Amino acid sequence: METQIARHERTVFGAILTLAAGGLDAYSYLVHGEVFAGLQTGNLILFGVHLGQGDLVGSGRYLVSLLAFFVGTIIVRVLQRHRWLGQHDPQRRQAILLYVAVVLVLAVVFSRWGAAVLGTALLSVAAAAVLQEFRRLNGGPFTPLMMTGNLRTLAETSFDALWLHEQKAWTKLRQTATIMVTFAMGAGLVALLRRWLGAATIVVPVIALLGAWWYLRREGDAN
Secondary structure, X not given: OHHHOOHHHOHHHHHHHHHHHHHHHXXXXXXXXXXXXXXXXXXXXXXXXXXXXXXXXXXXXXHHHHHHHHHHHHXXXXXXXXXXXXXXXXXXXXXXXXXXXXXHHHHHHHHHOOOHHHHHHHHHHHHHHHHHHOXXXXXXXXXXXXXXXXXXXXXXXXXXXXXXXXXXXXXXXXXXXXXXXXXXXXHHHHHHHHHHHHHXXXXXXXXXXXXXXXXXXXXXXXX
């Protein structure tokens, strides 16, 4: 039962997190020159494409994001290995959510000051933090920034549920579908609101992250 699962692994929390992740990638793509904050497979492909076309300047945008994601992962790994934070998982998870929200705000500030490259890098640092810290959902592996695996799971569980009538598959199907829908919702909200809010559309993933923080904070991330 989901009520017996730690709060940071429940579907509700995962949905909030993927809404933030979808919004973050949509924001970075629309506002930062079609660079993804979290979807580094896409950045690696685009880096290779631009490099192959002789567009060194264009390929540099993607290289910045790739390197920033690398650094962002190491930062969170240091926190996970910290003598105090490493032994207090609920506090660390809450701290990282606030850390990511602050980094996103700083990305907008630096971009407005003319440091767009630094803004792009900070977006990827934030995305890396989310992926490194939150990697399980309902007792299984979880990637809030990438939907390819979830799409495969959706297809598999659809077959098992509809054809084989397996009850566990129905549960997994609902959970996976929820995650994919909220990811798309986050991206859609950013795309919709950008015409009015511009760079301030970053508020969508920031609010979602603060909502995730509140969700964990409400009961101390207890089971």
